[in-house]
Each structure stands twice: as C-alpha cells, then as structure tokens.
Amino acid sequence: xxxxxxxxxGTAGHVTPNLALLPSLKEAGYEVYYIGSYNGMERKLxxxxxxxxxxxxxxxLRRYFDFKNFTDPLRVLKGYxxxxxxxxxxxxxxxxxxxxxxxxxxxxxxKHFHVPTIIHESDMTxxxxxxxxxxxxxxxxxxxxxxxQYLPQxxxxxxxxxxxxxxxKGDRLTGLQYTNLSASKPVILVMGGSxxxxxxxxxxxxxxxxxxxxxxxxxxxxxxxxxESLIGTDGYVQYEYxxxxxxxxxxxxxIIVSRAGANSICEILALRKPNVLIPLSAAASRGDQILNxxxxxxxxxxxxxxxxxxxxxxxxxxxxSTYENRKQFxxxxxxxxxxxxxxxxxxxxxxxxxx
Numbered sequence: 001x002x003x004x005x006x007x008x009x010g011t012a013g014h015v016t017p018n019l020a021l022l023p024s025l026k027e028a029g030y031e032v033y034y035i036g037s038y039n040g041m042e043r044k045l046x047x048x049x050x051x052x053x054x055x056x057x058x059x060x061l062r063r064y065f066d067f068k069n070f071t072d073p074l075r076v077l078k079g080y081x082x083x084x085x086x087x088x089x090x091x092x093x094x095x096x097x098x099x100x101x102x103x104x105x106x107x108x109x110x111k112h113f114h115v116p117t118i119i120h121e122s123d124m125t126x127x128x129x130x131x132x133x134x135x136x137x138x139x140x141x142x143x144x145x146x147x148x149q150y151l152p153q154x155x156x157x158x159x160x161x162x163x164x165x166x167x168x169k170g171d172r173l174t175g176l177q178y179t180n181l182s183a184s185k186p187v188i189l190v191m192g193g194s195x196x197x198x199x200x201x202x203x204x205x206x207x208x209x210x211x212x213x214x215x216x217x218x219x220x221x222x223x224x225x226x227x228e229s230l231i232g233t234d235g236y237v238q239y240e241y242x243x244x245x246x247x248x249x250x251x252x253x254x255i256i257v258s259r260a261g262a263n264s265i266c267e268i269l270a271l272r273k274p275n276v277l278i279p280l281s282a283a284a285s286r287g288d289q290i291l292n293x294x295x296x297x298x299x300x301x302x303x304x305x306x307x308x309x310x311x312x313x314x315x316x317x318x319x320x321s322t323y324e325n326r327k328q329f330x331x332x333x334x335x336x337x338x339x340x341x342x343x344x345x346x347x348x349x350x351x352x353x354x355x
Contacts, residue, residue, distance in 0.1 A: 002353045003031045003090060006051075007106040008098030009042035009058075013122060013263040017098050020162035022049060024346050030353075033090055035083060037102045056082040058102040076105055083109035093353035094118065096345075097137075101129045111136040116352040118345070122161060122262030124291035125150050139348055143262050143338070144295050159345055160338030161266035167247045168270065175252030178245050179237045181216045186323060189253035189273075190219045197259055199307060200278055201225055204257065207312050208236060211319070218249050255323050260289040260296075260304075266341075269301055272333045274326040276318045281307040300332030 004025060008014040018034070025032050036042040038055035046053045057078040083106045087095075095110045097103040097119040110117045120141040121130050134140055140151050141159040148156050176183055188211065192200045201221045204211070211217060212235045219238040221227075226238055242249060250256075250271050258264055260279035268275050277296065279289035296302040303322045305314055322329065 001029055001031050002093045003033070004349065004353065005033045005035055005087070005090065005092040005095045005106070005110075006098070007035045007095065007103045008100050009036040009040040009102045010100035011261075012041065012045075013261050014098045014100040014103075015042040015045050016164060016263055017120060017122075017162040018096070019045065019049060020164045020342060021096070021345065021349075022051065023165060024342055025349075028346065028350070030349075033086075033092070035086060035102070035106050040102065042102075054082075054086050056086075056102065056105065058105070076101075079105035080109055084112060087113050087115060094349055096120070096349060097133060098122075099127065099130050099133075104129050104132050107133040107136050116355060118348055118352060120159070120161070120345070121147060121151070122266075123147075123288035124262075124295060125286075125288060127286070127288070138352055141341075141345060141348070143266060144292070146291075146295055157344070157348065158338070159348075160341035161263055162341045162345060163267055163270045163339070165342075166244075167250060167267055170247035170249070170251030172248075172251040175218075175245070175248035175250075178248055179218055179252065181218070181235065181237065181252070185216045185235065186214070186254040187216045187218060187252050188255055188257060188319065189249055190217060190221075190257045191264065192220070192222055192225075192259055197222065197278075197280075198225070199310070200257070200259065201227075203278075203310055203312075203315050205230065207316050208233070210312075210316055212236060214320075215323075218253065220249075255319065255326060257319065260293040262288075262292050265292060265296055265302070266338070269296070269333055269336055270339050272330050274322050274329040275302050276315075276322050277302045277304050278307060278310060279304070299336070301329065301336070303329075 006018045032051050034046045034051050034053045037058045057075045087109050095117040097107050107117050116138040118139045119133050119137045122143055124144050140155045141157050143161050190204050216235040221238050223240050256273045256275040260277040277293040279293040293304045297304045303318055305318045
C-alpha cells in the first residue's frame with residue numbers, strides 16, 4: 001500500500017481540491033494523512049472526511065512590515081521540525097500540497113527526506129508560499145494556460161483544479177425545495193468566497209428589489225453576514241455557509257455571481273454555469289483574482305465586473321446581460337479541456353509514488 005500526505009490550509013481554496021482527490025486516492029488504495037495548522041479551518045473539514053489530521057506550527061510570510069515578522073519565522077522553524085518528525089514516522093511515498101503557508105515547512109521537510117512532492121497553484125501567478133515551495137517540488141500543477149510562463153518548464157503541468165465529484169451530482173428540484181424557491185422564475189446564486197464578501201453582499205442587497213422583479217436569489221453571504229431585516233423576503237434566501245446541499249443549490253442556479261477565487265471559478269466552469277465575476281480589488285489583494293477573472297473572460301467563460309466599477313446599475317446590467325446571453329457562455333465552457341483534473345493529478349501522484 002502506498003502512503004500519501006496531503007497538505008494545505010488557510011482558506012477553503014487550499015483544502016477543497018485535496019478533498020476532491022480523496023475518493024480516487026481511497027479507491028486506488030492509498031493510505032492518506034493530512035498535515036495542516038493547529039486550528040485552521042482545514043482541520044474540521046479534513047477530520048469530517050475521516051482522514052487522520054496532524055497540526056503543525058505555521059507562520060505567515062509577509063511582504064509588509066508587521067511585528068509578527070520577527071516571531072513567525074520561529075513558528076515556521078518549529079513547523080519544519082514537526083513536519084520532519086511526521087514524515088519520518090509515516091514514510092510517505094509522495095506528498096501533494098495545495099498551498100498556503102502551512103504547506104511550506106511540509107514541502108521543505110519532504111525535500112530533506114527526498115520524498116517527491118507535487119504542488120498545485122490555483123491562481124494565475126504563484127503566491128509567495130508556492131514560490132518558496134517550487135524549487136523543492138518535482139511537479140507544479142496549474143489552472144491557467146497563462147501560468148505556465150511563470151513556472152519552471154520542466155516541472156509545469158496544466159491540469160486544471162480538482163473538483164469534488166459530488167458537486168456535479170446536484171438536483172435542481174432538491175435545491176428549489178431546500179430553499180423554498182419557485183421553478184417559475186430564474187435563480188441567481190451569489191457567493192463571496194469561503195469567508196463571504198461585504199462589498200458583494202452590500203451591492204447585491206442594494207439592488208435586491210430590482211432583481212426580485214425578474215429573479216430569485218440564493219445568497220451565501222459568509223459567517224456573521226446575514227441581514228436579519230431581509231429574512232422572510234419573498235424570493236430571497238440567505239445562508240452563512242452551505243456544505244452538503246451546495247451541489248443542489250448549484251443545480252438550481254441559472255447564473256452565478258461570485259468572487260474570482262481560482263477554485264470557485266473552476267467549480268463554476270465544471271458546472272457550466274453562466275457567471276458574473278467580481279474579483280477582489282488589487283488594493284485588497286495581490287491582484288490574482290483580477291487576473292483569474294480576465295483569463296476566464298478571454299476564454300468566453302465569464303462576464304467580469306471589477307470592484308472599482310461596481311455600482312447599482314453596472315451590477316444589474318451585468319447580471320441581466322449574462323442571463324440573456326447564458327447560452328453563449330455555456331457553449332464556450334463546453335469547449336474547455338480542464339475538467340479532468342482529478343484523473344490527470346492522480347496519474348502524476350502514481351508516477352511520483354512509483355518512481
């Protein structure tokens with residue numbers, strides 16, 4: 001039996017692709033372990049999946065001044081020692097890293113023991129954590145054709161992002177029954193990422209009366225972002241977070257309004273859902289969501305509304321136009337060749353573990 005250690009954490013985007021690989025790994029007979037942070041959100045997700053979980057110390061590596069910059073390197077060193085101990089104990093044949101700062105000490109420790117490591121970069125350009133890991137990796141998977149230019153040619157593989165198989169098995173009627181919405185009006189699904197988005201939430205709620213004349217809305221708004229004044233509004237339902245029923249909400253949606261996190265938009269692509277992407281602004285990020293969204297727009301998969309251009313009228317027009325042209329978006333998405341990521345990555349894992 002081959003052994004694999006999965007790692008990654010910090011956001012759902014650093015965990016869900018690992019979860020997507022689990023059924024295939026189990027079917028192939030791998031013994032699977034997971035290394036994440038002590039109390040990160042990944043812990044609950046992985047433990048709920050029944051995978052042995054080990055927390056290690058981790059620190060964020062910042063490009064800006066912060067007093068924690070003086071203490072976090074010590075946390076990284078401690079995490080490196082803990083990762084080395086776990087790798088020595090469980091002797092993995094291969095490691096798969098989805099990124100996040102907790103993965104850095106794991107990948108470096110794997111290099112010490114000459115364990116082959118496959119890492120996955122979701123965004124258009126590698127983040128700082130993956131930049132640190134790339135020299136120690138055997139293979140670097142990516143989502144976008146444009147990303148290949150930023151990666152070592154002998155390591156880069158265009159795979160797309162692993163998508164949880166259950167997301168593709170949703171039922172529209174079940175979704176409508178779950179939300180108590182009607183089949184007589186089109187449905188918009190609004191998502192702001194795993195932590196929600198205050199700006200997207202506010203923008204959608206600002207034009208809610210206009211939207212409800214034509215659409216119904218399922219709004220996944222993030223923890224502590226419910227608007228109690230809107231509870232009971234006809235045609236509008238809101239949730240902080242949706243887990244298992246999410247596949248049915250996807251099936252019920254006619255179009256999706258979303259941030260442009262790489263894993264989220266890859267799920268939207270796999271589901272062939274017309275969408276409006278509102279990427280996180282460059283002022284609030286390193287600009288990766290803007291690049292992700294532009295790539296999808298260039299390929300005809302998405303309409304893009306940048307945060308700086310977000311107004312009541314521009315949002316309403318983007319949603320209305322996307323719905324009117326939904327067939328065109330679907331046709332473009334059906335041409336994509338990036339929907340076999342699990343199969344492609346499983347072959348890379350098999351080759352690495354068997355070398």
